[in-house]
Amino acid sequence: QQQVKQSPQSLIVQKGGISIINCAYENTAFDYFPWYQQFPGKGPALLIAIRPDVSEKKEGRFTISFNKSAKQFSLHIMDSQPGDSATYFCAAIFNQAGTALIFGKGTTLSVSS
Amino acid sequence: DSGVTQTPKHLITATGQRVTLRCSPRSGDLSVYWYQQSLDQGLQFLIQYYNGEERAKGNILERFSAQQFPDLHSELNLSSLELGDSALYFCASSVEGGVFDEQFFGPGTRLTVL
16 A cells, blocks of 8 residues: 555657656555656655645656546656666655655666667 | 765675664754665665654664664664675655655665675
């Protein structure tokens, strides 16, 4: 019930294309849904986040779409660039005895030039 | 640079041994989290501290323990190490440990158990 399921496991996109990563959850008590980006040899870093009462959030080339009734959310990377090549993790968090991030398994994105 | 520091960067040890991983949170952050990253389990939450007090426990083994000191740095102690404990261990910190507070991750400590 506390899982966050993420797909696909890996993704190859051409430069300039749209990258789409999907996540699904079961626990309706989640309060916040952040996405983290991780480059090899580095720790994850917050990319963008959304609250469940919002259907879409856009920051530059990155957009989160959120479907509360379907318990699904997705990250769209527009005009994907080689510098976007990284591992992306969706996560969920709720305030019950702590505020741990519950991560999806991650998606490794490769943007070919 | 997130402002979170972790030492050591790499640690190689043998089964049965005990190690200590250290984390210094960002200046002013009161909450510290520990996460384990492995190929098969992904990123998993271990434990959270807020201002020196344990706030939440996740999938942390009984062989593992942690604490947060008065100066807010934290240590994760791993004992009776097994091969399966080989992983990246990340520390993260946030201002107040709130739901909407960004968690800033350190560069991690790579533990290899031989």
